[in-house]
Amino acid sequence: MELLGSAILILARWDVVAALLVGSVGGVIIGAIPGVGAAVAIAILLPATFSLDPIVGLSALLGIYGSSMYGGAIPAILINTPGTAVNALTTYEGTPMTERGEARRALSLAYSASFYGAVFSIVCLILLSPVLAWIAPMFGSREIFLAALLGVILVVLAHRGQILLAGMMAGFGIWLNTIGLETLQYSQRYTFGQTWLSGGVDLIVVVLGLFAISQAFVLLVEPDKRAHAEPITGGLLSGFKELAVYKRVAAASGSFGVMMGMIPGVGEFTAQFLSYTYAQKTSKTPEAFGKGSPEGLIASETANNAVPAAAMIPLLALGIPGEALTAMMLSVFYVHNVIPGPGLFQNQLDFVVAIYLALLVLNVLVLVFLLFSTNILLKVIEIPTRFIGMAVLTLSFVGVYSLRNSAIDCAMAAGFGILGFIMKRFSLPIVPVILGMVLGGIMENKLRTSMMRVKTPFDFVDRPIAFLLFLIIIIVLASHALGLWRGFRSARESGR
Amino acid sequence: MTQHREESIQRPGVLIFIALFVLFSIFLLSQLSAETRFVPNGKLVEQPRFWPAIGVLLMVGFGLAQIALRWRAKAGWDPGEVAVWLRAFEYLVWFMAYVAVVPVLGYLATTIAFTTSLAFRQGYRGVRSLGAAALLGLTIVLVFKTGLSVKIPGGAVYEYLHGPLRNFMIVNF
Numbered sequence: 001m002e003l004l005g006s007a008i009l010i011l012a013r014w015d016v017v018a019a020l021l022v023g024s025v026g027g028v029i030i031g032a033i034p035g036v037g038a039a040v041a042i043a044i045l046l047p048a049t050f051s052l053d054p055i056v057g058l059s060a061l062l063g064i065y066g067s068s069m070y071g072g073a074i075p076a077i078l079i080n081t082p083g084t085a086v087n088a089l090t091t092y093e094g095t096p097m098t099e100r101g102e103a104r105r106a107l108s109l110a111y112s113a114s115f116y117g118a119v120f121s122i123v124c125l126i127l128l129s130p131v132l133a134w135i136a137p138m139f140g141s142r143e144i145f146l147a148a149l150l151g152v153i154l155v156v157l158a159h160r161g162q163i164l165l166a167g168m169m170a171g172f173g174i175w176l177n178t179i180g181l182e183t184l185q186y187s188q189r190y191t192f193g194q195t196w197l198s199g200g201v202d203l204i205v206v207v208l209g210l211f212a213i214s215q216a217f218v219l220l221v222e223p224d225k226r227a228h229a230e231p232i233t234g235g236l237l238s239g240f241k242e243l244a245v246y247k248r249v250a251a252a253s254g255s256f257g258v259m260m261g262m263i264p265g266v267g268e269f270t271a272q273f274l275s276y277t278y279a280q281k282t283s284k285t286p287e288a289f290g291k292g293s294p295e296g297l298i299a300s301e302t303a304n305n306a307v308p309a310a311a312m313i314p315l316l317a318l319g320i321p322g323e324a325l326t327a328m329m330l331s332v333f334y335v336h337n338v339i340p341g342p343g344l345f346q347n348q349l350d351f352v353v354a355i356y357l358a359l360l361v362l363n364v365l366v367l368v369f370l371l372f373s374t375n376i377l378l379k380v381i382e383i384p385t386r387f388i389g390m391a392v393l394t395l396s397f398v399g400v401y402s403l404r405n406s407a408i409d410c411a412m413a414a415g416f417g418i419l420g421f422i423m424k425r426f427s428l429p430i431v432p433v434i435l436g437m438v439l440g441g442i443m444e445n446k447l448r449t450s451m452m453r454v455k456t457p458f459d460f461v462d463r464p465i466a467f468l469l470f471l472i473i474i475i476v477l478a479s480h481a482l483g484l485w486r487g488f489r490s491a492r493e494s495g496r
Numbered sequence: 497m498t499q500h501r502e503e504s505i506q507r508p509g510v511l512i513f514i515a516l517f518v519l520f521s522i523f524l525l526s527q528l529s530a531e532t533r534f535v536p537n538g539k540l541v542e543q544p545r546f547w548p549a550i551g552v553l554l555m556v557g558f559g560l561a562q563i564a565l566r567w568r569a570k571a572g573w574d575p576g577e578v579a580v581w582l583r584a585f586e587y588l589v590w591f592m593a594y595v596a597v598v599p600v601l602g603y604l605a606t607t608i609a610f611t612t613s614l615a616f617r618q619g620y621r622g623v624r625s626l627g628a629a630a631l632l633g634l635t636i637v638l639v640f641k642t643g644l645s646v647k648i649p650g651g652a653v654y655e656y657l658h659g660p661l662r663n664f665m666i667v668n669f
Contacts, residue, residue, distance in 0.1 A: 032632040048644050164562040168517065171554025175524065178548040187533035187544045190524070211524040213591070217584040220618070386618045387625075391589060391632055394611055398636065401595065414588045421584045425577075426510050436551070444547045451541050 007353035010055055011361070014223040019056045023063020024362040030064065031071025032377045035219055035385055037084040040392060042328050044399040046204055054336035055351070061332060061359050062308075065325050066118060066359055069304045073110040074374065078103060078229040086268040089276055089300040096292030102299050104232050108239030109294055110301045111370050113250060116243060117302035118256035119362045121261065121309035126356050128284035132317045133349065138465050139318055141450035144341070144463075146469035147320050147441040148446065151264030153473060155439075157480055158270065159429045166429040166477035168304060168359055173436020176201050177444075184448065188330075196408050203331055203437055205409050208422075210430050211324070211415025213395040217421040219389025226385075229378045236371050246298050249279045253299045257306020264322035264435075265313050268307045275303035310361050316340050320442065324431045327438045424487050460476045509577030511566055518559035524552045590614060603641050603650025604669035608633035642668045 010016070030041045049057030072083030077094030088268055090110065097106035139147070152170055159166035163283050179190045180200030191197040206402035253275035258273035279299035280289045289296045321327035333340050344352060345455045370377075400413040423430055454460050461470040532545040540546060581610045590610075606631050615629035640646045650666030657665060 016570075048640060048646050051645060051647075164558045164565065165514070167558035168514075168521075168555050168562065171521075171551045172517075175548055175551030175553075175555065178551060182544050185533060185535055185544050188529045188531075190527070191550050192527075218652060219586050220587050221583050222582060225579075237645065265543065312575055326526050328540060379648065387615070387620070387629070390611060390614050390618065390634075393614070394607060394633065394636055395593075397591070397594060397598075398640045398646055398648070401598070402640075402648055405647060405649055411592060414591050417591075418581070418588060422513055422581055425580070428513075429509075440547065440551065444647075447541050451539060475635065483617060 003350055003353055004349035007357055010350060010354040011057075011059075011357055015056050016059050016358070017055070019052070019060040020063050020358060020362050021365060023060035024067045024365045025063075025204065026060075027064035027070035027200075028366055028369060029066030029377065029380055031068030031083045032380050033388055034075050034083055034225075034381070035083045035215065036390060036392065037072075037215075038064050039324055040215050041068070041323055043204070043207045044213045044392075044395045046328055047399050047402045049332055050335050054332065055354060055358075056339050057332050057336070058329065058393050059362075061329055062355070062358055063362045063365075066305075066308045066362050067303075069308075070111065070114050070370060071377065073114065073301060074377055075229070077106045077110060077379070079381060086272065086304050087300075089272050090297060091301070092290050093293050093296040096290075097294075097297070100292060102292070103230070104234050104236065105238070105242075105294075106292075106297060107241055107374060108236040109230060109297050110238030110239070111236060112243045112369060113253075113298040113301035114305040115363055115367050116250055116316075117254050117257055117305035118309060119360065120251075120302075121258050121306040122356060124258045125134065125309050125313060125359075125384050126353075128313065129345075129349075129352070129356075131415070132313065133345040134352070135465075136317045136345045138463075139210055139342050140463070140466075141446040141455070142460055143463070143465045143469060143487055144318055144320065145443055145446035145450055146466055146473065147314070147318055148442045150248070150469060150473050150476070151314075151320055151322065152255075152300075152436065152439050152443075152475060154264055155432050155435045157476065159432070162429055166432045169429050170432040170436040171451065173433040174443075175440075176206065176433070176438035177437045177440040180458045196396045200404060201412065202409065203434070204403060205413045206437060207324070207328055207397055207434060210415040210420035210433060212392055212399065213413055213417030214420025214424055216389045216393035217394060217417055218424055219385050219392065219420075224384045225384045226382065229377045229381055231378060236374065239418065240296060243298060246295050248282075249275075249298050250293050250302050253302035254306045257303040258310040261307035261310025261322070262313045264320055268304050271303040271307055275299040280401050309356075312355065314360075316344060316355070317342070319344075321435065324434045327434050330438060332421050360470075368406070511563070512578065514559060514562055518556065518563060521552060521555035521559055525556055528552060535588070590617075598651070599649060600652050602654055602665065602669060603648050604634075604637045604665075605653075607637050607653070611636075637669060 026041070027038060028036065030036050044062055045061065045064070049060060052060075068084055069086060072087035072089050073094065074083060076082040076087040076090040078098055080091050080095040082088045082091055094106045094110065097103065097356060114342050130429040156163060156170050175190070177200075179197055180188070182189055256275045257271045260268075260274065276296060276299045277294045280286050283289070283293070283295050285293065311322045311326050314322050315326045315330060316342075319330070319339065322332050330340065338344070338348070338351070380439070396413070397410070400410045403409055420430060450460070461467045528545065528549055532548050534543055534545050537625075594606060594610045611629040611633035612626055615626055620626060620629065641648055650669070652660055654665045
């Protein structure tokens with residue numbers, strides 16, 4: 001109780017409340033604009049939050065992270081265009097419902113499912129806290145190295161169909177992180193004699209280039225898209241009643257969201273896919289899926305929104321981000337000298353609980369906002385896409401230039417913008433670059449420190465958690481190799 | 497999702513991108529010994545060269561494997577796609593011009609000029625659209641520089657202003 005009181009004290013400040021409000025409302029609006037998304041918004045706002053208190057900056061970014069998918073459901077349902085990439089499955093069910101005159105029902109279901117998924121995930125996070133506080137100190141350097149290695153492997157393997165490219169991009173990220181002065185032998189790496197490279201390549205410059213500037217280029221180069229959605233009449237609370245009818249699907253989807261969110265590199269897409277498949281397979285009307293099934297909509301939105309809170313688990317407990325957005329948040333922690341990892345749970349548990357509470361509050365704020373302002377948000381959908389591209393490019397300048405007032409940073413970010421633009425045109429994997437950078441740095445540091453106490457290779461896995469992680473890595477790699485072998489064999493047999 | 501990803505690798509132009517990327521990776525590999533240090537008698541994992549080597553080898557290895565697979569499947573070439581890449585460079589130039597002018601004219605004037613002229617370039621000719629673009633620029637400055645006090649230095653032209661107005665402009669715009 002004392003801990004809860006202390007956490008509430010951290011949050012009970014006007015600037016924290018304002019940040020939560022701005023973040024959550026802003027996140028919904030950004031999510032509702034097709035082609036922007038939380039990653040772009042967080043990348044742009046990240047440097048602006050550096051001057052704020054850690055909890056204020058994090059509240060604003062958490063607000064965007066946790067609320068963008070609510071907003072993303074609106075265009076997915078009304079104009080068949082997902083606001084954020086992870087709302088893609090929502091279009092399968094939401095659009096047919098709108099076409100048969102059930103737009104209000106679809107939106108109401110999406111809001112209630114999203115709210116349920118988010119709250120379910122936060123409750124799991126709170127219940128898991130004592131376990132995390134108990135387990136986290138068992139993670140030493142070698143365990144964190146192995147967890148980061150597992151994260152890189154999972155990120156690469158999660159890109160089924162593009163695994164080789166994802167591996168190449170993860171390698172690129174690892175290499176990018178090594179540029180500049182290394183602090184063990186104080187030698188320069190890949191600076192080519194250029195002093196401006198001695199400080200290395202800043203993660204935020206890469207993030208802004210690959211996510212924000214590239215998206216601005218995409219929007220500016222492509223023809224304008226203008227959408228129109230009919231206003232919604234009637235209340236939007238009825239979805240909660242209908243959600244209770246499909247409580248089995250909601251519970252399973254929330255669980256998938258939490259489990260997939262906790263595993264680094266997996267995230268919303270896998271959670272959504274598993275939930276949707278489960279809902280379809282266990283439904284009494286599987287033929288309705290793809291034609292406006294409420295179960296499909298619930299599965300998609302519940303799983304999506306259960307991921308953000310769960311993704312905070314590896315970040316807070318181990319300091320290992322599972323995807324690009326949490327990787328960006330990691331830099332906010334570092335800037336304020338708040339180091340996520342085992343020590344955070346031991347020394348600043350009230351800060352951790354405050355983050356959980358902030359997540360809870362922001363979901364309530366978002367729901368209230370959506371219930372009263374959905375029709376206003378329809379105006380946002382109508383903004384021409386090239387105009388949005390212009391806004392994103394202008395805002396990207398704030399993000400990059402305010403870091404160090406460096407034109408070189410801006411040039412680098414613009415270069416990464418071109419790279420991201422080309423990769424987005426081909427739907428090539430961008431996230432492995434970011435995670436390669438972040439996890440590569442963690443792996444380098446932790447491997448060095450852990451090797452001081454390691455005499456033989458077996459010493460590396462002689463502790464229970466290290467052994468367990470090593471075993472998981474072997475199982476993941478072996479099962480993937482087995483899958484490849486089966487695919488190869490069946491392709492050869494069908495070719496005969 | 498998997499099918500979409502596989503199809504995206506089949507698109508014309510992907511091979512050009514991957515080939516350029518692999519060439520860049522091979523160049524980096526060729527520079528490994530010159531650009532990183534090897535400490536004699538040091539532990540392998542403590543070598544400054546160790547992690548750059550891992551990164552570059554992953555880039556080269558996975559990249560070559562991808563090319564080998566794609567080469568067998570179907571090699572694509574579409575000059576039109578490369579032309580689209582080049583169109584993005586125009587906006588890179590716009591962006592860098594914006595970066596260059598801000599320290600001279602100041603954040604407020606440059607941002608409003610940038611959003612308005614870029615809107616004009618995008619084909620928005622109406623007073624309402626151009627006004628909205630100018631308002632967007634003003635709002636961005638008011639939110640970030642005036643409100644959140646992000647670190648963007650005042651323009652060189654502010655030096656010509658006198659006394660309190662000069663300070664006001666430097667701090668807020």
